[in-house]
Amino acid sequence: MAKMGNKLIALCSAAIGVVYTAGYIVTEPSATQASQSVSATAAVGQERKTADSQPSQQDMQGEDGPSYQQVPQENNEPKSGSQTQESNQAQASTQAPASNQTKYRDGTFTGSGTNRFGTVEVAVTIKKGEITACKITDCSTHYPQDYIDPELPNEVVQRQSEQVDVVSGATRSTEDFEMAVDEALQQAQTHA
Amino acid sequence: MPLHNSSKTYSQAALYMGTVIHIQVVSSSSRGTVEQSMEKAFASFRRVEQVCSRFSEQSEIMQLTRQVGVPVQVSEILFETVRFALTVAELTEGVFDPTIGRTLERFGFNRHYLTRKTITSDYASTACSYQDIVLDESARTILLRQPLLLDLSAVAKGFAIDLATRELGQFEGFVIDAGGDIFAGGQNDRQEVWKIGLRHPIETNTTFCTLRISDTAVCTSGGYERISPIQADTHHIIDPATGTSPSSVLSCTVIAPFAMLADACSTAAFILGPQAGIDFLEQNGMEGCIVTPSLDIHQTKNMKRYIV
Numbered sequence: 001m002a003k004m005g006n007k008l009i010a011l012c013s014a015a016i017g018v019v020y021t022a023g024y025i026v027t028e029p030s031a032t033q034a035s036q037s038v039s040a041t042a043a044v045g046q047e048r049k050t051a052d053s054q055p056s057q058q059d060m061q062g063e064d065g066p067s068y069q070q071v072p073q074e075n076n077e078p079k080s081g082s083q084t085q086e087s088n089q090a091q092a093s094t095q096a097p098a099s100n101q102t103k104y105r106d107g108t109f110t111g112s113g114t115n116r117f118g119t120v121e122v123a124v125t126i127k128k129g130e131i132t133a134c135k136i137t138d139c140s141t142h143y144p145q146d147y148i149d150p151e152l153p154n155e156v157v158q159r160q161s162e163q164v165d166v167v168s169g170a171t172r173s174t175e176d177f178e179m180a181v182d183e184a185l186q187q188a189q190t191h192a
Numbered sequence: 193m194p195l196h197n198s199s200k201t202y203s204q205a206a207l208y209m210g211t212v213i214h215i216q217v218v219s220s221s222s223r224g225t226v227e228q229s230m231e232k233a234f235a236s237f238r239r240v241e242q243v244c245s246r247f248s249e250q251s252e253i254m255q256l257t258r259q260v261g262v263p264v265q266v267s268e269i270l271f272e273t274v275r276f277a278l279t280v281a282e283l284t285e286g287v288f289d290p291t292i293g294r295t296l297e298r299f300g301f302n303r304h305y306l307t308r309k310t311i312t313s314d315y316a317s318t319a320c321s322y323q324d325i326v327l328d329e330s331a332r333t334i335l336l337r338q339p340l341l342l343d344l345s346a347v348a349k350g351f352a353i354d355l356a357t358r359e360l361g362q363f364e365g366f367v368i369d370a371g372g373d374i375f376a377g378g379q380n381d382r383q384e385v386w387k388i389g390l391r392h393p394i395e396t397n398t399t400f401c402t403l404r405i406s407d408t409a410v411c412t413s414g415g416y417e418r419i420s421p422i423q424a425d426t427h428h429i430i431d432p433a434t435g436t437s438p439s440s441v442l443s444c445t446v447i448a449p450f451a452m453l454a455d456a457c458s459t460a461a462f463i464l465g466p467q468a469g470i471d472f473l474e475q476n477g478m479e480g481c482i483v484t485p486s487l488d489i490h491q492t493k494n495m496k497r498y499i500v
Contacts, residue, residue, distance in 0.1 A: 002477055004283065004475070004476050004477075005475075005476040005477020005478065006477065008279070008280075008283075008453055008476060008477075009448075009449055009450065009453065009477075011275070011276055011279060012276070012354065012449070012450035012452050012453050013450070014272075015272035015273075015275070015276060015351065015354075015452070016351075016354050016355060016358065016450075018268050018272060019268045019269055019272060019355060020355075020358065022268045102307065102309075122207070124306075130250075131306055131307070132238060133206060133234070133238065134206055134207040134208070134306060135204070135205070135206045136204075136205040136206060136207070136212070163387070164387045164388060164389035164399060164402055165216075165367065165376075165380050165386050165387050165388065166214075166216075166367050166369050166374055166376070166386070166388055166389070167372070167388070167389040167390070167391050167399055168372050168373070168374045168388050168389070168390055168391065168410045168411065168412045168445060169372040169390070169391025169393075169396065169412050169414060169417070169443070170372055170391070170393075170412055170413060170414025170415065170416055170417040170418070170443065171210070171211050171349075171371040171372050171373070171414075171417055171418060171428070172211050172212055172371045172372055172417060173210070173211070173305075173417055173418055174207050174210060174211060174212065174305045174306075177207060177212075178308070181207070181306055185306070185307065
């Protein structure tokens with residue numbers, strides 16, 4: 001029914017609007033704002049409350065607070081100590097292992113590797129010990145460019161007379177980048 | 193004769209949410225302007241991953257998982273993605289069900305894509321469903337009535353795409369390709385509507401169909417990419433009723449105004465199967481097609497409007 005279709009569309013539209021209205025703002029990593037509220041990780045920690053939390057605090061702080069921005073930290077100290085709180089909070093209520101991940105140094109580390117398509121290079125950025133970005137810096141072989149194949153031996157055949165701009169398919173895994181990512185993370189673990 | 197002689201195509205790719213996110217922008221704006229917007233677009237993926245990743249203990253969703261039986265106040269991103277997942281779950285009467293996480297984990301879908309660290313839930317799992325999740329819209333809380341593992345992979349990536357499109361709408365054209373889930377806006381560098389190929393589910397280096405798309409999302413669910421390391425005939429899409437992957441569909445593509453909608457419904461239609469899946473799409477105002485193991489293509493009535 002058209003009615004449900006419209007409802008679904010309205011829900012999507014509203015969801016995006018809500019996230020933006022709540023102040024989901026991201027600045028470039030190179031922009032440093034002195035008067036920042038909280039970083040993403042700390043924000044999540046602050047929002048993690050149990051039943052007695054005040055709903056009105058939701059919009060005042062955290063990732064959805066009006067002043068939320070992705071802030072690059074010049075040093076490794078958490079902004080308000082809430083990151084530490086968050087870790088303790090998480091550990092207190094769970095059986096998860098105490099050390100949640102390997103210690104990574106902050107910075108950007110490059111790595112290269114080979115896969116079935118050739119060589120790829122990545123740049124992994126670590127902030128406050130967490131991986132925040134993994135850019136593909138050598139773009140030439142990150143996914144196959146062979147969109148045209150005239151010889152398909154089955155019913156699903158449509159001769160492609162024009163090249164396509166992009167291909168939709170099942171979610172591609174990142175295994176083609178594993179070697180490059182491993183190399184970058186390796187560097188992030190060892191000391192200079 | 194091109195209208196914008198100074199239009200250039202900018203292209204960047206990064207790994208987020210377990211896949212390759214490739215963004216292309218066609219614009220005559222300055223490189224700085226384009227790159228700044230692309231950075232914000234990528235930040236949408238980073239942010240949604242931070243909230244919704246099942247593979248990171250510190251993600252908001254995994255922290256939610258560790259608080260059973262109490263309403264937990266959550267971010268807007270988490271609330272809205274869960275809300276949408278529940279809406280589709282209700283609509284399909286549980287055929288689509290985001291509480292499938294524990295099953296996915298058991299089939300070996302439990303590694304962080306960058307660190308490759310394994311995450312394991314240690315609670316004794318009992319039968320659970322989307323009905324075990326209670327949302328309070330005014331308080332913005334989520335309550336899990338029993339221990340369960342939420343998997344938002346059919347919703348979160350689409351939502352990240354939709355958020356990212358907001359950053360790129362100012363340009364003449366752009367494509368966000370999140371590992372095969374696509375939103376194409378405006379026109380390509382030849383001032384044409386974008387041409388999207390649909391990946392052949394068996395000869396995966398080829399395409400079986402080409403679509404003309406502008407300002408629309410195209411999402412494909414398929415069983416040929418992420419296969420379970422535990423059980424060979426199982427992939428990432430699992431039918432909650434059987435606990436295994438459907439065998440009647442190889443690939444399902446949905447075209448819809450929003451990527452979150454196309455993303456969730458391609459998974460739902462995949463599980464529903466060739467007839468019911470197409471009916472589901474038509475009933476809910478979307479176009480799409482399903483490829484079966486015998487390589488028959490079932491498509492919605494108006495899908496042909498998009499086909500080149």
